[in-house]
Amino acid sequence: MRISVNVAMSIDGKIASTLREQLVISGPSDFDRVDSLRAQYDAIMVGVQTILADDPKLLIRSEDLNSDRIGRGMSAHPARIVVDSLGRTPNSAQVMGDDARTFILLSEIAEKERIQELKELGATTIVSGEERVDIESAIKLLKDEGIENILVEGGGELIFTLMNRNLVDLLTVYIAPMIIGGENAPTLADGEGFVDKFPRFTLTQVQKIDDGVVLFFKKIIGDRS
Numbered sequence: 426m427r428i429s430v431n432v433a434m435s436i437d438g439k440i441a442s443t444l445r446e447q448l449v450i451s452g453p454s455d456f457d458r459v460d461s462l463r464a465q466y467d468a469i470m471v472g473v474q475t476i477l478a479d480d481p482k483l484l485i486r487s488e489d490l491n492s493d494r495i496g497r498g499m500s501a502h503p504a505r506i507v508v509d510s511l512g513r514t515p516n517s518a519q520v521m522g523d524d525a526r527t528f529i530l531l532s533e534i535a536e537k538e539r540i541q542e543l544k545e546l547g548a549t550t551i552v553s554g555e556e557r558v559d560i561e562s563a564i565k566l567l568k569d570e571g572i573e574n575i576l577v578e579g580g581g582e583l584i585f586t587l588m589n590r591n592l593v594d595l596l597t598v599y600i601a602p603m604i605i606g607g608e609n610a611p612t613l614a615d616g617e618g619f620v621d622k623f624p625r626f627t628l629t630q631v632q633k634i635d636d637g638v639v640l641f642f643k644k645i646i647g648d649r650s
């Protein structure tokens with residue numbers, strides 16, 4: 426399983442403001458880059474707070490990219506995966522639309538009725554973990570569903586968990602020439618934070634795009650220090 430992370434952030438590392446609402450951070454060329462990136466993956470994963478804050482569709486916008494995927498024997502769009510212990514994804518969320526397959530990863534504390542309701546709405550549900558989603562187990566079950574690679578698009582809490590479990594192979598970050606500020610504004614990796622064993626990456630490419638820059642990183646294999 427290959428897991429990549431892509432986010433857009435400000436110079437000061439914020440991925441949204443303290444309002445935690447959808448905020449346009451990158452520009453049109455970066456949207457195209459992300460569209461092409463999405464087209465390379467079997468699935469796009471987000472945490473439920475991102476669904477509640479941004480209500481993204483997580484679809485590919487370019488019909489050419491859809492056709493290209495179909496030509497390669499893939500679905501027109503990657504599947505959507507929401508990490509959502511309780512099943513808080515609203516029934517009306519755009520990811521619940523039928524343009525692409527949707528997986529909801531739940532934990533054992535999710536109510537059976539809610540799981541059933543999500544299934545009836547067309548989602549594929551996967552239960553793993555007691556209180557929170559056990560991402561590693563869920564990923565194994567996703568593999569059985571034909572998901573071999575995942576693009577994670579946020580937010581900071583989910584990315585922290587993935588970093589903490591050494592699961593992120595590639596990381597691309599668009600840095601916009603703006604400051605968002607606010608000590609409670611979400612950053613690329615939130616959660617508890619690291620005090621040692623910091624995940625480290627190697628910079629492989631730098632690309633100027635729109636008014637900002639995209640940094641491409643790959644995981645350093647081996648122990649964290």
Ligand SMILES: NC(=O)c1ccc[n+]([C@@H]2O[C@H](COP(=O)([O-])OP(=O)(O)OC[C@H]3O[C@@H](n4cnc5c(N)ncnc54)[C@H](OP(=O)(O)O)[C@@H]3O)[C@@H](O)[C@H]2O)c1
Binds near residue numbers: 442444558
């Ligand atoms: N600029 C960008 O590129 C970008 C991209 C995406 C999002 N955002 C912003 O990021 C913010 C949302 O990020 P966020 O950090 O608050 O939330 P998040 O990472 O989107 O979602 C976190 C939630 O996922 C659920 N979860 C279940 N199991 C988990 C696990 N093992 N590890 C981590 N999370 C787990 C938890 O809710 P339950 O306990 O209910 O399951 C948790 O609160 C929004 O403001 C959004 O606008 C920005």
